[in-house]
Amino acid sequence: MKIKRHNLSIRFVHWFTAMSILVLFFSGFGQMPIYKRYFVDQLPGMGWSSDFYITLNLHYYAAIVLIFVSIYYLTYLIGTRKIDVLPRKGDFKESIQIFAAMVGLAEEPENDKYLAEQRLAFAVTAFTILALILTGILKVYKNLPGVEFSAGTVFWLAMIHNIFTVILLFSIIVHLLAFLLKDNRPLVASMFTGVIGQEYIMRRHTKWWEKMQNNAGEEVVPASMADGMEKPVASTLETGGQSIPDAILEEAAGGITPDAAGNELAGESRLAAGPDEAAGEIAADESPTGKAADQVNTCAEGEA
Numbered sequence: 099m100k101i102k103r104h105n106l107s108i109r110f111v112h113w114f115t116a117m118s119i120l121v122l123f124f125s126g127f128g129q130m131p132i133y134k135r136y137f138v139d140q141l142p143g144m145g146w147s148s149d150f151y152i153t154l155n156l157h158y159y160a161a162i163v164l165i166f167v168s169i170y171y172l173t174y175l176i177g178t179r180k181i182d183v184l185p186r187k188g189d190f191k192e193s194i195q196i197f198a199a200m201v202g203l204a205e206e207p208e209n210d211k212y213l214a215e216q217r218l219a220f221a222v223t224a225f226t227i228l229a230l231i232l233t234g235i236l237k238v239y240k241n242l243p244g245v246e247f248s249a250g251t252v253f254w255l256a257m258i259h260n261i262f263t264v265i266l267l268f269s270i271i272v273h274l275l276a277f278l279l280k281d282n283r284p285l286v287a288s289m290f291t292g293v294i295g296q297e298y299i300m301r302r303h304t305k306w307w308e309k310m311q312n313n314a315g316e317e318v319v320p321a322s323m324a325d326g327m328e329k330p331v332a333s334t335l336e337t338g339g340q341s342i343p344d345a346i347l348e349e350a351a352g353g354i355t356p357d358a359a360g361n362e363l364a365g366e367s368r369l370a371a372g373p374d375e376a377a378g379e380i381a382a383d384e385s386p387t388g389k390a391a392d393q394v395n396t397c398a399e400g401e402a
Contacts, residue, residue: 100293111171112289114163121160126263128153161234168227182211185221189214200279211306219273226266233259
C-alpha cells in the first residue's frame with residue numbers, strides 16, 4: 099500500500115526551486131568571474147559561461163522563477179493551512195535525539211510527517227532564500243537610473259548576499275548527504291512519485307500514521323491510483339494489517355458494502371459446500387444446545 103506524501107503543488111515547488119537555485123549558483127559564480135580564470139569556458143559548449151552579460155541575464159531569469167515559486171508556496175501555505183513543515187517547540191532537542199539514534203546512542207523519537215531536523219532545515223532554507231531575494235532586489239535596484247547607494251551600502255549588500263549564498267550552498271550539501279543514510283532513501287522516490295510505502299510510515303512516522311487513522315481527510319490510496327487521485331478517501335477498513343479504502347472494496351463487490359459483501363460471500367460458500375458442510379458451519383456459528391441445535395439436526399436429516 100502506498101500513501102500520498104507530496105501532492106503536485108509541493109513537488110512543483112520543490113523541483114522548480116531546486117532548478118532555479120542551481121542556475122543561480124552557476125550564473126552567480128560566473129560573475130565573479132572564475133570560469134575564464136579556471137578555463138571552464140574552454141570546455142565543449144561552455145564558451146558562453148565567461149560572458150558577464152549572459153550570466154547576468156541568466157541570473158535575473160532564474161531569480162524571477164525563484165521569486166514566483168516562493169510567492170506561490172507562501173500562498174499555498176496560507177490557503178491550505180498545511181503548515182506541518184514549519185518548526186515547532188522542542189524541534190532542536192528532538193533533532194539531537196534523531197542524530198544520536200543514527201549512531202546508536204539513543205532511540206529515534208516518534209516522528210510526524212516531517213522529522214524535527216527537516217522542519218528546522220526548512221526554516222533555515224526559507225530564511226536564507228528570503229535574505230537572498232531581498233538583497234538581490236536591492237542590488238538590482240541600485241543599478242537603476244537615478245538611484246545611488248553609498249559605497250558602504252553596496253559593499254554590505256554584496257557581502258550579505260554572498261554570505262547567505264554560502265549558507266544556502268552548505269544547507270543543500272547537507273540535505274543531499276542526508277539521503278546517504280538508509281532510513282532516508284525512501285524519501286527520495288517520494289519527491290518524484292508523491293507516494294511512500296505504508297510500512298515505512300508505520301515504522302518511522304508513527305505520529306503521522308496515527309493522525310491519518312484519526313483523520314478521514316487523509317489520502318490513503320494504492321500506488322496505481324496515487325498519481326491520478328487528488329480527492330481524499332473518506333474512510334478505511336483494516337484488513338490483514340493493511341488499510342484498504344472502503345470505496346475500492348465496494349466497487350470490487352459491485353456496489354455492496356464490505357460487511358454486506360462479506361455476509362453474502364459467506365452464505366454462498368455455505369451453499370456451495372453442500373448440505374452436510376452447511377449444517378456443520380451453522381452449528382459452529384450458533385449455540386450447539388437448545389433450539390438452534392434441534393434446527394440443525396432436523397435440517398440435516400431432511401436433506402439426507
